[in-house]
Amino acid sequence: MDQRAFSRFPSTSAVSSTPGVTVCHLLDKIIPDRVQVSDFCTCTNCSIQNTARETICCREVWDSSCKYSENLKAKMGDLQCVTQVQEVIDIVDRSLQLDLFHENDVFLKRQLGLSVSTRVLASDPHRHRRFAAYTMLTFFLHGSTGMKQRVELPSCLVKFVRDRWPNSSGDYTGFSDAYNNNE
Template sequence: MENTEVPSGSRTRSYSSLTQEERRNMMIEQLLARYPDTEHDPAFPNNPRIISTPDDSKTSQAEDTPEDRIGNTHWCHCECCIPMATQIESVCCREIHQVEGCIPECGKCITCADMFISQIATQEHVQLTSLAMHLDELPVVDANNNRRLRKTAYRLFMAWIYGYLGKGNRRVIPSCAVKVVRDVFPDPNGSYVGFLYSDDYDASEMAFH
């Protein structure tokens, strides 16, 4: 290897005679000499901005304060929603991008879609689906049975809109759809359990009731 003069320091020592640590320090000095001092330079002179997408406008109640939607329907765009007990459940079908995409052109609400009417709001179909899912005889219609049928209807809705989501992956069902399901499968005492996250209850339970 051809000997190289040390650019700084002793001129009498060749590059090959330097220790590994000396060579490393020399390389660092050379690299630093190539660039100006950046100690006070900002990491991002022009801060990057998040580009909004169509989905960003469909985040429903994210911009509202917790009390904005509870107990009222001023946030409803389809004119079919009902007041809900919590902020997260107070969402209209036209505020969820995936749901809005399934609303028929001539309709104003997801509950007007043929698929919703025939598969989710039809008692016989939901009962048959529940029977197939649970592999037992159809019990007499009572509060407990209707609770199970509501859960089945909600699962049908989720499968229709989102397909397979995976275990523990929850989505809120719009208030208008919840209203129809509760009308078809009512609780005699008007007692309903709303949206729950997967870690809010037993893993064997579902997030919608």
């Protein structure tokens, strides 16, 4: 197995993420800076995120026809917000599933010879659950995205996860692309 592959969902597809790209993959377009939630949110559950490409509303997918937008539309159906989808609620709320997912992720990364920290930090005891939730939600919404392919989650969904599994300091990493170091 290619050790550069995303540990849970290996793929042979080519790596296309490159540093400096500011295209939002979920909407397949460049997102302008957004200062206020009212600039973009129509589901009423969003918040401003670290970057413009993360500051997107789940309702914005209705104006896009890229494959990731189509996936999200199919899951949302007639609901006002993706955070109302029952499977999304189930994924985010089940701490045991998130913990087991994290443990499995650690195991798989070790099998691939990748370095991994298993520590749960006292300063942010829910970080592993947020990461597990984001990963599981991405897989639920889009299936396997392939080797080192990451897709932004709507702001409302990120806020939903953070509200359920908060960091007491309010500091969050935010979305980051996966890059191929061999390019």
